[in-house]
Amino acid sequence: MRIDKMLANLGFGSRKEVKKLLKDGAVKVNDVVIKDAKQHVNPESDTVTLNGEVIEYKEFIYLMMNKPPGVISATEDQYDQTVIDLLQVEDMVYEPFPVGRLDKDTEGLLLITNDGQLAHRLLSPKKHVPKTYFAVIDQEVTEDDVLAFEKGVILDDGYETKPGILKILKSGIHSDIELTITEGKFHQVKRMFEAVGKRVVYLKRISMGPLELDESLELGEYRELTDEEIELLINNQ
Ligand code: URA
Secondary structure, eight states: OBHHHHHHHTTSOOHHHHHHHHHTTOEEETTEEOOOTTOBOOTTTOOEEETTEEOOOOSOOEEEEEEOTTOBSSSOOSSSOBGGGGSOHHHHTTOOEESSOOOTTOEEEEEEESOHHHHHHHHOGGGOOOEEEEEEESSOOOHHHHHHHHHOOBOTTSOBOOOOEEEEEEOSSSEEEEEEESOOOTTHHHHHHHHTTOOEEEEEEEEETTEEOOTTSOTTOEEEOOHHHHHHHHHTO
16 A cells, blocks of 8 residues: 555545655654655555654454434434544544444444445344344333234334344333344334334443443443454354
């Protein structure tokens, strides 16, 4: 990869600004000052420094966010803040995008990456990646609902869902539940409850495949996945 492209990709300035850094002798590759913007470097094996600081280059970035309500799971939106707007500039330069969508009012686990292949596999209906949600329901959830979800329910558009595993955590005038589904139809959890005459009043995703929400993340906070989490995700395909 060209040195000017690498530095620009990493957010050290536009190609023009990077050219100036090079001209000023601020960049070294393997301890040798490089002034030619066209110089090729191997980000894996060459040591690149800028003003004496080693630059780390990685192709992919994997972030786990605890999505807050009121924010859109998209890269751009005309009216609302997006999850990408919540990232630090040094993470934005990788041009990551959210893997799948959570509704504007849904909270919880959102994977944000620029690894298109991984995203594609996680979202592929053929892979049946399980997603678990915690929800508060506006009324009593019963064993009948557990059985109905186990069989699959008919949504408002006539679609019959695949089986879902419903666990009642607390039943009462408001119920706390956990639901695991292997599909990702639009508003699926809300519509599954509508199919049994109930309403979701709070929704939070707590896991996706092998990835579990890090509960130490406040709403709107995010962190990079650990190497172990990345390995689990990639090997789980
Ligand atoms: N199901 C929903 O209804 N909403 C979400 O955000 C995710 C799953």
